Amino acid sequence: MKKLLKSAVVAATILGTSTAAFAEDWTPPGPIKMIIAFAAGGGADTQARLIAEELEAAQGWKVIPEQVTGKGGLNAVNAVKDAPADGTTIAMIVTSSLGYSMVASKTGSPQDVTLITTTAGTQMGIVALADKGWKTLGDVIEAAKGGQEIRFGVMTPALADIAYVIGKENGVDFNIISVKGGKAVTNGLNAGDMDIGFGAGVQAKAVAAGDMVELASARSEPLKNSPDAPLLSDYGVDFVSELAFLFVGPKDMDPAARAAIASAIAEVATKEGGKANAFLMKGFGGAMILTGEELEATVQDAYDSSGALIAAAAD
Amino acid sequence: MTDLGTLDYIWLGILAVFQGPEAFSLLGVSVSITVMMVAFGLILGIIVGATPGLGGVIAMAISLPILISIFGFNSDALLPVLGFLIGVMKGSTVGGAVPAILFNTPGTPDAYMTTLDGYPMAKSGKARKALKISHFSSVTGDTFSDIVLIVCAPFLAILVETYLDLPEKTALLILSLSFIAAVVGGSAAKGLLSCGLGLLAVYIGTGEDFYPRLSFGSAALSDGIPITAAVIGVLVIGAIFTELENLWHQKRHTGAIEVAKDEGDQRLHWADIRQIFPHIGRSAIIGTIIGALPGVGSTLAATIGYATGKRIYAKKKKPEDPEFGQGAPEGIAATEAANSSVSGANLIPVLSLGIPGNTAAVFLILAAESIGGFNPGPAVFKFSSDLNPELVIAFGLFTTMILANLLNWTVGGVFMRSLGALVRIPKQYLLPVVLLLTLASLYVQETSMSAIWFAFGFGILGYFMMRFAISPLPFVIGFVLGGRIEDTARQAFSATGGDPWFLLKSPIAAAFILCAFAVIFLSLRKPKVDIT
């Protein structure tokens, strides 16, 4: 999948121009409602609003953002899936909304919505405060084996499952603390309420300043800021967290609308010097555009593999 | 990156206020948007405070969505928006005294005590002087309270963060909630009921499971009740209904309003200030102490400040001076200093613990939550060597408070004395318009008709609560804190590895829980005065 993602980034510009030609005469028949599945003020919300702002500027469309949060993105999916399919309603969610959330809740499938485009991936890693003295996840596991109680902060059920599997594979028991949002994990670590936790990218500044360390990469490849941090597979864990932010539309969306919106979003997300692009660079390791069949395959893949994680974490 | 110390953070906070985006420049000096917003907020606050039937809460409820539309959802929006709300908060306390003194009609509930001496003074031709005394006392009390806040909040927050673990934090939240339930309003049972209903409302449709709990499977409830709809419904719309009903009963029967002519010396002399200063000082301390306790409002502070002042004054006064209640300047000073010194101290629990103690604080938390990037609570005061933006915001907030006080000292008094005419606005027109404005404003923020239905429904609930003499404040605070209590309890339970006695294992947590029960039990036994 890693190669797939990389080639997609390279292909983004080519894709962008080709779809633009196909859909260039499409204009929305009315204002576009953009449903945002993330809490106001967080990184994901800011990303969506910047994209909305630049879409208005670049395309002359009217985009009206609306927050529909909760239930791992399923509330947003429910809000978008039965909306009119003429391109006047889209939603920004995260890939796991169509994967883990749907499998765990036993409702829906990725086919309930039309996938438009991804915007960015995440730099998911396991982090701790530097003054804990740990360098890698292995040090934490050693500490836990030595009898120390380890509190592990997570922000989604899927990450909680991964945390549990890490413990299970290595013969230790973490006290897994679920919180809402990556910022809450950072706060919990700073307050001493947690020992280690997942960070999706917000840790970048603290890592650069030496206040935090990335103990392991939770992705399939090393983290950009800590290329030496081990992978989860080094600890016998086969699961990774490859979250990506994406836009979706209602089921059976008008293909012209889908292509036009996809290329418009890709354009603002990759435009050098644009606000959205700069924000994606800072927080999410740059834009990552994935559309069409590739995107469908990626999302389906995430959906199919979620069952295995849930089974592995079931007691 | 250089290491940042405490002074650096204070300096950054001040800079954030004055060097933010420029609004306009005046004689070559650039005025930042935040400074301008604080001034606007203060002016609006004084106006709504001086208008009977309106108040700071309504002004905050209506302006918050507009402010968010203007400034957007990013951390640059925090200081202008919060600064504006702080301006409204401070202005409305000052403004409430205007109709109280001029027309014997308190503009805000806590200005009631001001009528006792203010109106007699106005009748005897000393209206302007009474307003000056009221303004001076109010701003002095407010400033004192802010200084206490600025000094105390960071230390309290650091204490909390150093010594309290998740179980203790859970216990502290439970203690605060039961304290609020027990002390607000005339009856502990009704406070508890109000709080329980608020908790129930916030738990509908939320939770960790994929099925939205308590939603009857309906789509309308499955996203939960929007926090603004619940807060504005119960607090603002419920109050509008109650006020409208009073008018309905009066059927426009209002007596002619008499305005006394000013006679003689209206200036506030140094001797006057020396004379009233002991009363201001005493009341400021009383108000600050009361304000620091969550849920105990400015009306109680005014009552205690006035009563204490009266007792001492009776012993010391010269025979020819007027008594309290007959136009004594000291009476105005004792009241206004006490009720104004509540507002700063009220933010101590908000900023250090994230627990709102009054309605103004609820709106500050709402604003911070809607905008994002600032979560009032102990985590704010982390003096980290790399930049902690929330701490800069906190010091920026303190700066806006000082700034609001300075503006209040200088132009606030002049402006306030020009607002006597506002009392003539007919309430039967004003209130329905404010109702529609509130609903429109709510819609702007939530963009969903269900929010309007919820707000209207909660308004009716708020109305019935008032008719049963149940204070809406514990409801609102329960609603605001409910999610955090549940989250913290979940985390504490998981962090202790699923220990069912996690609330009682640590001595601090156990002591908090014990206090929570003691507060409820004691309030049941003691006859109470109405202190909302």
Next chain:
Amino acid sequence: MRNLSARTALGLGCIAFALILAFIWIPLDTETWLVERKRGRYIVGDSLAPTLAAGFILMAGVMLLFERHSPDYHPSRQNLVFIGAISIVGVIGILLMRWAGPVAASLVAAEEYRLLRDTAPWKYIGFVLGGGTMVFCIVAFVEQRATWRALWVTLVAVIGIIVLYDLPFDDVLLPPNGDV
């Protein structure tokens, strides 16, 4: 009922509601119990917090039965008449706000309302009719008569609110245009 004080009635009502909440509503309408077992540990379930709320209400009910007597506040018949009238006016106003635009569009316009919701004059129909009805009826009810003055105040207020929100802000939508 005459001997039952409002306080006692409220207390009994609270107790009954709390019991229904704790033993019927919460168990039937919530996915997980007070605690559940997940990932090898017990964690807090979704029922625990609402049950705590039920506990608050139950405790309030019991305390109401035993609390010392202060004035026995309760809504009077007059209160009910008032709030009933206000509720009717409010419901009619909100319904008009929601549906006046779509109905007008379906009768007169070529397109459906959803696509016109950001186009004048369509976007104002619901707010002017619904909001105007609400304000005017409440003023008339409180004054016990309908006056021209009330009508003018209403119109000025509604237009004022539109000017306040719709003209300066491009992204702001008046009700009901955000979610039709």
